[in-house]
Amino acid sequence: MNRGPMRKTTPIADVIMHPVRMRIIQQIGARELTTTALRETLPDVSTATLYRHVAALVDAGIVAVVGERKIRGAVERTLALGERMAHVDREELQAMDAEQLRRAFLTYLGQVAERFDESLSSDDARARDYLGFGMTQLHVTTDDLADLQARLGEMLAPYLDPDRQGTRAVTLATILLP
Template identity: 65%
Template sequence: MMPKNPKEPAETAERGGQPSVADVVMHPVRLRIIQQLGGRELTTAALRELLPDITPATLYRHVAALVEAGILSVVAERRVRGAVERTLALGERVAQVDQQELQAMSTAQLRDSVLTFLGHFAEDFDRFLAADPELRNLFGIGQTMLYVNTDDLAQLQADLTELLAPYRAEKPGRQRVTLTTALIPSQEPLPSQD
């Protein structure tokens, strides 16, 4: 729900009684879980293997919160030695904060979210540096300036979604990479329309 006064911060941006995506996913452990599931289905046991530094109790607690919020979905269940093994995938609620939720966040919430995101990015980069040096041929970093209005930005996001769609699913012989984007508006004044 948007605040009545756009300059007045909201504590949470709820939608249909559910907490905002930002409230749910902006936690370092939850971001790592979501990243592991992007484009594939994994059992909870596979998640434990991929995230060995997270205790099982902590992992299960955060998985449960993500499932409850609709960020993850349970696509299969099977009995394994008396316990139920769940297979998880990304759910119907995309784990991306939309414009309405961004507008409803206070400056402190937005700063905390970005710092959590950057911390997660730094952890990923550290893991990459510790990995096989051969993976460096898939690494890239860059920055470019764009000149857009809100309509251009919507079109750009739609075009990127279409362009990247064939690469979102896990396939044999393909290395998993993370594409990270950030749009930060410049504080420069807008050029005149003359």
């Protein structure tokens, strides 16, 4: 099924900077999920709330319906990330005021902290083998930064396949601060 065109041109930040919507995007990631599977991964979110936020993400083109099948008279949809990138780009960052940026950044940090807490509470004895964090200072121009981001995208592409044998999912989070 086609991942479909964007229906609305709502700024991405207005759509994704809600904690439930960010969690939906993170759960879908580079894979496809049925609405049933998505509900199971977010048991603390009511079904009505989940469907309302999924609809907002679909309307904005961030999430796409890539399949549908009938189950006992109801239609179960399969979801994937849409064509629109699920991140805030440079133009949208420039358009946000300080309070919007602060809220977006804190929402992002909350999601990173939630992932960290999940990894710490895992029963998997090897979970810490996959944990790491650090900071380094880079000296770049805006052109350098664009080049770096493009190269990172190319470098990471082979690791985005959830069906690769013998692998484990890890979250790579990046933050650029001037």
